[in-house]
Amino acid sequence: MGENVPVRCPACRRQHSFTPPVFPCACGEPLAPPLLRGAAPERITHRTWTDAWVTVRCGSCGRQDQWPQPELGCACGAVLRIPVRPVPRSAPPAPTAGAPGSATATGRTPAPGRPAHIPLPPTAAPPRPKFRPMTIRTARDAVTAAALYLKWLGFRDIMQSPERPASGIDLRAPGLVAQVDPTTRPGSLRDVECLWLHGLSASAVSVFFSLAGYADDARARADSLGVPLFVMDLTGTPQPVNRPADELISTGA
Incomplete structure (x- = not known):
C-alpha cells in the first residue's frame, strides 16, 4: 500500500490525509507512486495529458513505467496534483532469491497491495463490491x-x-x-x-x-x-x- 501523507489544500486550507492508489506492476508486485513528503500540492487549473503521467520504477523487478499522476479532489471543488519523488538515475538491483530481505531469506512474502476503491459510508446498505476503476487516457x-x-x-x-x-x-x-x-x-x-x-x-x-x-x-x-x-x-x-x-x-x- 502507498504511503500516507498529509496534504493541505492551497485554496481552502483544509487538511487531508492522502494515500496514492496502488496498481499491480507487470511483474505482479503492488506499486504506488512514491509521494514527495513535505512538498506543497499544486492546484490544477489547466490539464494536459502529458503532465498527467509520472515515471515510477518497481522496486521488485526494476521495470520503469508511466503511471497516473496522483490527484486529490478537495471538498471545496479544487483538484490538487500531489508531487511525486522523481525516479533516481540509478536504482539498486532487485532482491534475488536468498538475499537479505528477500522472501526466501526471511521466510516472509511482501504484504499484498489493495486496489484503490471508494470506501462506503458507515450508513450504506447493503455493501457493494469494491469499485474497480478504469484508467483514463482519452x-x-x-x-x-x-x-x-x-x-x-x-x-x-x-x-x-x-x-x-x-x-x-x-x-x-x-x-x-x-x-x-x-x-x-x-x-x-x-x-x-x-x-x-x-x-x-x-x-x-x-x-x-x-x-x-x-x-x-x-x-x-x-x-x-x-x-x-x-x-x-x-x-x-x-x-x-x-x-x-x-x-x-x-x-x-
Whole structure:
C-alpha cells in the first residue's frame, strides 16, 4: 500500500490525509507512486495529458513505467496534483532469491497491495463490491469510467452517447442523466443548471463528473439544486465533492 501523507489544500486550507492508489506492476508486485513528503500540492487549473503521467520504477523487478499522476479532489471543488519523488538515475538491483530481505531469506512474502476503491459510508446498505476503476487516457475513456461508476452505484441499462452531444448529456439510464466533462476547464454554473434542467424534464437524477473540478458558483448552485458533483483523476476513480454526491454513494440508485 502507498504511503500516507498529509496534504493541505492551497485554496481552502483544509487538511487531508492522502494515500496514492496502488496498481499491480507487470511483474505482479503492488506499486504506488512514491509521494514527495513535505512538498506543497499544486492546484490544477489547466490539464494536459502529458503532465498527467509520472515515471515510477518497481522496486521488485526494476521495470520503469508511466503511471497516473496522483490527484486529490478537495471538498471545496479544487483538484490538487500531489508531487511525486522523481525516479533516481540509478536504482539498486532487485532482491534475488536468498538475499537479505528477500522472501526466501526471511521466510516472509511482501504484504499484498489493495486496489484503490471508494470506501462506503458507515450508513450504506447493503455493501457493494469494491469499485474497480478504469484508467483514463482519452476523453472517451472518461465517459466509460463514469458509466462504470454509475453501474457500481446501482444504475442499470446505462447508454452512452456515440459522440459529444449538443445537449451535454453523455450518459442516460432509467431515472438518470449524467454529464462528463473531460476538458481542462472547471465545470461552470451554466453547465450545472443545464444538466439540472435536463434531469428535471426527464424526472431523473442529474449527476456531473469533471476532471478539472468546479467553479465556486457552480458548486454552490449544485448544492442548492441537489446535483451530485464528482471529480475524477486519471485512475478513473470518482470522488464526491458535495453533500448530494455523498448521499448518492450512501443510498445508491
